[in-house]
Amino acid sequence: MPELPEVETVRRGLAPHLDGARLVEVEQRRPDLRFPFPDDFAARLRGARIGVLTRRAKYLLAPLDTGETLVAHLGMTGRFTIEEGGGPDTPGLFHHAAGADPKHTHVVLTTDRGVCVSYNDARRFGYMTLIPTAQLGMSPYFKGLGPEPLDERFAPATLIHAFAGRRQSVKATLLDQRVVAGLGNIYVCEALHRARLHPERAAGEIGVAEIKRLVLAIRTVLSEAIAAGGSTLRDYRSADGALGYFQHAFKVYGREDDPCVSPRCSGVVQRIVQGGRSSFFCGRCQR
DNA sequence: CCCACGACCTGTGGGC
DNA sequence: TGCCCACAGGTCGTGG
Numbered sequence: 001m002p003e004l005p006e007v008e009t010v011r012r013g014l015a016p017h018l019d020g021a022r023l024v025e026v027e028q029r030r031p032d033l034r035f036p037f038p039d040d041f042a043a044r045l046r047g048a049r050i051g052v053l054t055r056r057a058k059y060l061l062a063p064l065d066t067g068e069t070l071v072a073h074l075g076m077t078g079r080f081t082i083e084e085g086g087g088p089d090t091p092g093l094f095h096h097a098a099g100a101d102p103k104h105t106h107v108v109l110t111t112d113r114g115v116c117v118s119y120n121d122a123r124r125f126g127y128m129t130l131i132p133t134a135q136l137g138m139s140p141y142f143k144g145l146g147p148e149p150l151d152e153r154f155a156p157a158t159l160i161h162a163f164a165g166r167r168q169s170v171k172a173t174l175l176d177q178r179v180v181a182g183l184g185n186i187y188v189c190e191a192l193h194r195a196r197l198h199p200e201r202a203a204g205e206i207g208v209a210e211i212k213r214l215v216l217a218i219r220t221v222l223s224e225a226i227a228a229g230g231s232t233l234r235d236y237r238s239a240d241g242a243l244g245y246f247q248h249a250f251k252v253y254g255r256e257d258d259p260c261v262s263p264r265c266s267g268v269v270q271r272i273v274q275g276g277r278s279s280f281f282c283g284r285c286q287r
Numbered sequence: 288c289c290c291a292c293g294a295c296c297t298g299t300g301g302g303c
Numbered sequence: 304t305g306c307c308c309a310c311a312g313g314t315c316g317t318g319g
Contacts, residue, residue, distance in 0.1 A: 003312060034295075034314085058313080076312055077297080104297085123296045125313060168290070177314085184312055233312065234299075253312095276292065278310085 002074045004149070004182030005225035006244065007058045010080055013239030015053045017082055017115045018062065022049045025110035033106060034075060034127040044068065044130055045109070057145050057181035061136070068130045071141060075125025080239045083116040117239070145181045149218050154180060159211045163203040170206060171199035171274050174218075183218065186231060186253045189280045191217040193252045193262075198286045199279040200272070224249065252280040260285060 002010065026042040038044070048064040055061065060080075062070040072078075079100055100120040107119040107128065119128070131139045146162075147154040162179045163170070173179055174188045183191070192199050194217035197210060206214070225231060230244030233254075238244065247254075251261050252269050260267040260282035267284025 006312075073313085075296095075314080101298090121296095122298065123311090123313095125296070166289090172290085175313090186312060231312080275290090277313095 002058065002078070002230065003184035003187050004055075004058060005187070005222055005228075005246065006230035007060060007074060007182075008055055008226050009230040009238045009244060010074070011053055011055045011060055013082065013242075014060075014080055014117065017084075017111065017113065017117065017239075018050050019052050020050065021111035021113055021115070023047065023109055024112050025108075027108040029106050029108075033121060033124045034073075035129070037128065038130050041128070041130065045070065056142060056148070057177060058184070059141065063133050067133055069133045069136055070128065071131055071136075072119070072128045073126050075121060075123060075127070077123045078119065078121040078126030081118050081120065081241065082239050083118065084114065144178045146177060146179045147181065149180050149182055149222055154215065154219075156208065156212045156215050159215060160208060163206055163211065166203040168203055169199060169274060170197060170201045170203045170214075171279055173203040175275075175277075180218070182222075185277050186250070187218070187221055187225065189253045190221045190251060193281060193286060194221060196262075196286050198283070199274060199281050201287075252282065255280060 023045050024047070026045040028037055028042045031037060044066065045064070048066045051063040051065070053060065053062050058073060060072045062072075064070060081100070101122065102120075104122045105118045105120045106124070109117045111117070131141070136142055147158055158180065163173065166173060171188055171192065174183050174191070175185070189199070191214065195210065195214040197206065197214060225246040228244060228246035228249065229238055229242060231247040231250070232243040232245070233247060255269040256271040258269050260269055262282065262285045265282060265285040267282040269280055269282055272279050
């Protein structure tokens, strides 16, 4: 799935088409994604005007003039695609979800500007819901979320506090959205490499100087990834169909058995499994 | 409370 | 070529 940089890239691609637009048609093609759609989902969206699209963690948020906010999570394979000047199934239309199988297009929004925005999700780990805007912060989706890593409120003190006494690995701790919001498997691996921290280190045993390196590494890798339009491995594309290219800047992710690219490091990238997910790291410069 | 693990789905790529 | 298994960017629920 898209992690924070990919979701942010999708938001930036959708915003020019959706900010301030009215939804004139909403098509919901199945009763559920990961969870059932809320009751009368399409009817509650139809006719609504969207305010300014935002992002929190890996969620996209579209506030509506009905008092509700459309909340969308892309799961692993969720993709929003913009299709201008024709319906979602118009033959010959350019980038028909840019390679996505149309049988997995589950929601199609049409705006008063003649733009179709379709949601395609092969694995259906994503979901959409509607929450009263005034209650967003107290909703179960957002209540426990940690700080945005690119917000100044995310600081060494955040992790010093979260790591204290924690025996869980630093890898698993950073994947915990209650600690810091928006990181996923790729960017945790990349940030730990930049901070020269071994993914199996217990969070509680990481020192203050190391935490400072880690906070900087997280900020840097996310900022660079957003600037590159995210990472495209297989499914991910931005809303306008563009490929991200940050994957070319990976230093460890997906590079098992390749040489470590750190200056003056002669190590080799290895892969281990932690909590059922692959961790890539260099055992020589990450300690 | 903490943590590890299976479950949820479908597609793809590698090895044989 | 074809089949089968491992694995994939994320969470959520369960059970120890």
